[in-house]
Amino acid sequence: MNTPDTLILTATCASRLGTVDVVTRYLCEQGCYVADMQTFDDARAGQFFIRAEFRRPADGQFDETAFRDGFAPRAASFDLQWQLTERKRKPNVVILVSKFDHCLNDLLYRYRTGQLAIEIPAIISNHPDLQRLADWHHIPYYYLPVTADTKAEQEARMWEIINESEAELVVLARYMQVLSPELCDKLAGWAINIHHSLLPGFKGAQPYHQAYAKGVKLVGATAHYINNELDEGPIITQGIQPVDHSHYPEDLVAKGRDVECVTLAKAIQYHIEKRVFMYQGKTVVLGN
Amino acid sequence: MNTPDTLILTATCASRLGTVDVVTRYLCEQGCYVADMQTFDDARAGQFFIRAEFRRPADGQFDETAFRDGFAPRAASFDLQWQLTERKRKPNVVILVSKFDHCLNDLLYRYRTGQLAIEIPAIISNHPDLQRLADWHHIPYYYLPVTADTKAEQEARMWEIINESEAELVVLARYMQVLSPELCDKLAGWAINIHHSLLPGFKGAQPYHQAYAKGVKLVGATAHYINNELDEGPIITQGIQPVDHSHYPEDLVAKGRDVECVTLAKAIQYHIEKRVFMYQGKTVVLGN
Amino acid sequence: MNTPDTLILTATCASRLGTVDVVTRYLCEQGCYVADMQTFDDARAGQFFIRAEFRRPADGQFDETAFRDGFAPRAASFDLQWQLTERKRKPNVVILVSKFDHCLNDLLYRYRTGQLAIEIPAIISNHPDLQRLADWHHIPYYYLPVTADTKAEQEARMWEIINESEAELVVLARYMQVLSPELCDKLAGWAINIHHSLLPGFKGAQPYHQAYAKGVKLVGATAHYINNELDEGPIITQGIQPVDHSHYPEDLVAKGRDVECVTLAKAIQYHIEKRVFMYQGKTVVLGN
Amino acid sequence: MNTPDTLILTATCASRLGTVDVVTRYLCEQGCYVADMQTFDDARAGQFFIRAEFRRPADGQFDETAFRDGFAPRAASFDLQWQLTERKRKPNVVILVSKFDHCLNDLLYRYRTGQLAIEIPAIISNHPDLQRLADWHHIPYYYLPVTADTKAEQEARMWEIINESEAELVVLARYMQVLSPELCDKLAGWAINIHHSLLPGFKGAQPYHQAYAKGVKLVGATAHYINNELDEGPIITQGIQPVDHSHYPEDLVAKGRDVECVTLAKAIQYHIEKRVFMYQGKTVVLGN
Incomplete structure (x- = not known):
C-alpha cells in the first residue's frame, strides 16, 4: 500500500452547529485539498467526531506550525480536541x-x-x-x-x-x-x-x-x-x-x-x- | 432442494471397537446403499456418533419393521441409542x-x-x-x-x-x-x-x-x-x-x-x- | 430502524480545491446540522463525491425551495451534479x-x-x-x-x-x-x-x-x-x-x-x- | 494442533453396494478403531469417496505391510483406488x-x-x-x-x-x-x-x-x-x-x-x- 503524502486532522467536541464547517472551511482557506473525510455524530451522547485526510497546497507552500497556530483559536471556540498527524510518519x-x-x-x-x-x-x-x-x-x-x-x-x-x-x-x-x-x-x-x-x-x-x-x-x-x-x-x-x-x-x-x-x-x-x-x-x- | 428418498440412521454409544462396523455391516447386508455418512468420536468423552443416510435396496424389497427388528439386537450389544427416520417424512x-x-x-x-x-x-x-x-x-x-x-x-x-x-x-x-x-x-x-x-x-x-x-x-x-x-x-x-x-x-x-x-x-x-x-x-x- | 427526520444532499464534480467546503459552508450558513457525512475523492479519475445527511435548523425555519435556490449558484460554480432528498420520503x-x-x-x-x-x-x-x-x-x-x-x-x-x-x-x-x-x-x-x-x-x-x-x-x-x-x-x-x-x-x-x-x-x-x-x-x- | 497418531485410509471407486462396508469391515477385523470418517457419493457421476482415520489396535500389534496385503484383494474386487498414509509422517x-x-x-x-x-x-x-x-x-x-x-x-x-x-x-x-x-x-x-x-x-x-x-x-x-x-x-x-x-x-x-x-x-x-x-x-x- 502506497502511503499517501497527506496529513490527518482528527477532532472531537460536543455536538453543535458548525462543527464540520470549522474544520472544512479552514482546510479550504489554507488551500488544503480534502482527499478523504468521515464524520460521526453521536446523537445520544451529543458528541461529534471528524477525521479529514488532506493534501498540502499544490504550490508547495505549507507551514505546519502556521497551520496549527491558525487553527488553534477556531478549535478553541468549539472546545475541539484535535490532532494533526503526518500520514507518512512512522510512530x-x-x-x-x-x-x-x-x-x-x-x-x-x-x-x-x-x-x-x-x-x-x-x-x-x-x-x-x-x-x-x-x-x-x-x-x-x-x-x-x-x-x-x-x-x-x-x-x-x-x-x-x-x-x-x-x-x-x-x-x-x-x-x-x-x-x-x-x-x-x-x-x-x-x-x-x-x-x-x-x-x-x-x-x-x-x-x-x-x-x-x-x-x-x-x-x-x-x-x-x-x-x-x-x-x-x-x-x-x-x-x-x-x-x-x-x-x-x-x-x-x-x-x-x-x-x-x-x-x-x-x-x-x-x-x-x-x-x-x-x-x-x-x-x-x-x-x- | 429435492429431498432424496432415503432413510437416516443415527446412533451414539460409548467409544469401542466396532462401532462403525456394527452399523455399516448391517446396512450392507440389508442391501442398503450408503449415500452419505459422517462419524465423530469424542476422544475426551469417549463417545461415538454416527449418521448414515442410505437408499433402500434396488430391488424394492425393504421392510422397515424387519429392518428395525434385525438391527435391534446388534445395537443392543453396543448399547447404541439409535433412530431411524425417513428423510422425506415431514415432522x-x-x-x-x-x-x-x-x-x-x-x-x-x-x-x-x-x-x-x-x-x-x-x-x-x-x-x-x-x-x-x-x-x-x-x-x-x-x-x-x-x-x-x-x-x-x-x-x-x-x-x-x-x-x-x-x-x-x-x-x-x-x-x-x-x-x-x-x-x-x-x-x-x-x-x-x-x-x-x-x-x-x-x-x-x-x-x-x-x-x-x-x-x-x-x-x-x-x-x-x-x-x-x-x-x-x-x-x-x-x-x-x-x-x-x-x-x-x-x-x-x-x-x-x-x-x-x-x-x-x-x-x-x-x-x-x-x-x-x-x-x-x-x-x-x-x-x- | 427509525428513519431520522433529515435531508440528504449528494453531489459529485471534478476534483478541485473547495469541493467539500462549498457544501459544508452552505449547510452551516443555513443553520443545518450535519449528522452524517462521507466523501470520496477518486485520485485516478479526478472525481469527487459527497453525501451529507443533515437536520433542519432547530428554530424550525427551513424552506426547501429557498435552500435549493441558494445552493444552485454555488453548485454551478463547481459544476456540481447534486440532489436533495428527504430521508423519510418513500420512493x-x-x-x-x-x-x-x-x-x-x-x-x-x-x-x-x-x-x-x-x-x-x-x-x-x-x-x-x-x-x-x-x-x-x-x-x-x-x-x-x-x-x-x-x-x-x-x-x-x-x-x-x-x-x-x-x-x-x-x-x-x-x-x-x-x-x-x-x-x-x-x-x-x-x-x-x-x-x-x-x-x-x-x-x-x-x-x-x-x-x-x-x-x-x-x-x-x-x-x-x-x-x-x-x-x-x-x-x-x-x-x-x-x-x-x-x-x-x-x-x-x-x-x-x-x-x-x-x-x-x-x-x-x-x-x-x-x-x-x-x-x-x-x-x-x-x-x- | 497435536497431530494424532493415526493412519488415514482414503479410497474411491464407482458407486455400488458395499463400498463403505469393504473398508469399515476390514478396519474392524484388523482391530483398528475409526476415529474420524466421511464419505461422499456423487450420485451424478456414480463415484464413491471415503476417508477414514483410524487408530492402530490397542494391543500394539500392527503390521502395516500385512494390513496392506490383506486389504489389497478386497480393494481389487471393488476396483478401489486407495492410499494408506501415516498421519504424522511429514511429506x-x-x-x-x-x-x-x-x-x-x-x-x-x-x-x-x-x-x-x-x-x-x-x-x-x-x-x-x-x-x-x-x-x-x-x-x-x-x-x-x-x-x-x-x-x-x-x-x-x-x-x-x-x-x-x-x-x-x-x-x-x-x-x-x-x-x-x-x-x-x-x-x-x-x-x-x-x-x-x-x-x-x-x-x-x-x-x-x-x-x-x-x-x-x-x-x-x-x-x-x-x-x-x-x-x-x-x-x-x-x-x-x-x-x-x-x-x-x-x-x-x-x-x-x-x-x-x-x-x-x-x-x-x-x-x-x-x-x-x-x-x-x-x-x-x-x-x-
Missing part, C-alpha cells in the same frame, strides 16, 4: 510478548515489508524464547522475567524502555502477564491488547478452553485498548471463525492464530492511521 | 411467537415453498398480532395471553396443543415469555430457541442494548435447545454480522433480523435432518 | 418478477414492516403465479406474458405502468426475461437487477449450474444496475456463501436464495438512501 | 516463489512452528530476493532465473531438484512464471497454485487490476491444482474479502495478502491430510 511501537510468537511474527512481517508503517524500537518479553526472531529483524529484545517479587521492578524497567523508545503505542501481542493497575493507568488509550475471544464472552484465562466447554460454534479475537479492568477496555475490532464439535481446545488454539494476527494488525493499522476515538468505554472507528 | 413443528414476526415470516416462507420440509399444525402466541399471517398460510393460530396469574393455566393449554398436534419439535421464534422450569423440562431436547446474541455473551433481556453499551464490533444470533437455565441450553448454530459505532440499539435490532432468521432456519434444518446430537450440555452436528 | 418502486418468489417475498416483508422505506405501486410479472402474494399485500399485479411476438408491445405496457406509477426505481427481483436494449437504455441507472453469481464470473443463464460444473467453493449474488450489456452493469453490492462438492446445482439454487434476498435488499437500501453514485461503469457507495 | 514439499514473499513467509512460519506438518527440502525461485528468508530457516534456496532461452533448461533443473528432494507436493507460492505444458503434465495433481482472484473470474495476469476495473465489491483467492490450462485446474479452496470503491489496485494487492496466505495454507493442509480427491476437473474435500 514508534513497543511490542510485549511472552512465548506465543504468531502475532509477533505477523507484526514483524508487516513491519519488514512496510505494510504496517511503524518503527519497532523495542520488543519486551518475560521469556527469552523469541530473541532470535527479534535479532533477525535487528530489533532490541529486552528479557524481563516477572515473578511476584520482581513485578514492580520489572514494570518500572518496562516503563523506562517505553519512554526511552519514545513509543506512541504499546502492543500486547499475546503478553501473558497481567499489568499492574498503575501501569494500565499510564498506558490507557495507547496500549492495544489482543484477547482470544469475542469479548465480553470468555474473559480471563484460557478463553478457548471456556469456549470448548460451552460448545460455541464460533470463536473469535478482540483487539482492545487496555484499561484498569481486565479484558474490559474499549473494543477496536473483532474477528471470528466458525468451529464445530470436533475442535478440542488445542485445535481452537491452533485455529485461532490467524484470526488473532489479522485482528491485532487491523487494530494497530486503525490506531496509527488515527481512525480510532475512545469515549465512554467504547470506540468510534472512522473510515475503516 | 410436525409447533411455533411460538410474540409480536416480532421476522422469524415467523421467514419460517412460513420456507415452509410454504417446501424449502423446510415440515408441517406446522399450530402457531401459538401471547399476542393476537400475527393472526392474519397465520391465516394466510391456513395455519391454526392460538392466542394465549400470559399474565403472572394465568401463566400456569396457559402453559397447560400450550402443552395440550403441542400434544394434540403430535409435534416433534417446538420452535420459539422470538417468543418473549420465559417458560416455566416444568415446561422447559418437558421440552428439553426438542424445543429450539433463537437468542439474539452470540451466547454466552449478552444473556437475558435486550441483548442488542447490552451489545451497544459494550461497544462490540460484531453482533450475532444463537439457535439453541432450551433447557432449565435461561439462555444456557446446548448451542446448535450461531451467525454473526459486523456492526460499528454508528449503530444505535434500534439499528442493531433491525440489522440483526436477517441473521436471526437464517440462524434459526439452519438449526431447524439440522434438527429435522437428524444431524444434531445433544450431550454434556453441547451438541454434535454431523455433515452440516 | 415508488416497481418490482418485476417471474416465478421465483423468494426475493419478492423478502422485499414485501421488508416493505410491510417498514424496514425498507418504499412504496410499491405495482408488481409486474410475465407469469400469473405470484398474484396471490401481491394481493395479500394489496399491491396491483400486472400479468404481462411475453413471447417473441408480444415482447415489444408488453415492454411498452410495462413502461407505461412504470411511468404511471411515478416509479423512481425498478427492481428486477429474479425477472427471467432479458429486457430490450431500448428499455435498458431508458432504465439505466434506476433499475437494479439481482444476478445469482459473483459477477463477472458466470454471466448469463444458469449461473449455479455453471458454478457446479466448475467446482467452485464459493457461490454468490450480485446486485447491479442494468445497462445495455447483459450482466455487465455497475455492481452495487455482492454477497457470498461457501459451498462444497456435495452441492448439486439444485442445492446451489436452494442455498443461494438467502444471499440473493439479502444482497438485493441491501442494494435497494443503498439506492434509496442515496448512497450510490455511478460513473465509469462502476459505483461509489458512501457510508454503507 | 516433502518444494516451494516455488518469485519476489512476493507473503505466502512464503506464512508457510515458513507454519512449518517452523509445526502447525503445517511438512518438510521443506528446497525453495526454488527465479529471483534471488528471498534467499535470506530461506537461510534463516536453514532451507536450501535454488536461484533459477528464467528467460525465454533458458526456460527449458531451468525447468529441467527444477524437475531435478523436485525429484532429488523426493517431494510429494510442489507449492507455487506466488511463482510468477508460467510453467511449460510438459512440466504441468508431470505435476498434475500434486502441485498447488495460489491465484489471487475468485477463479474463474479474473484469470491470467493482474487479477486485482481486473477486479478494480470491473468495480467488484469482493475480491478473493483460489488455491487449485495446476493443470495444462492456465488458472483452470481443480479448485481446492477459496477465500474472500470485501472491498469498496476506495481501493485502488495497489490497495487490493495489499489487502489480498492475508486471504492468499490463509487460502494457500488451508489447501496444503487439506492435501497433506489426504482430504482432497480430484476427478472430472473438480475436487472432493472430505471433512474440512
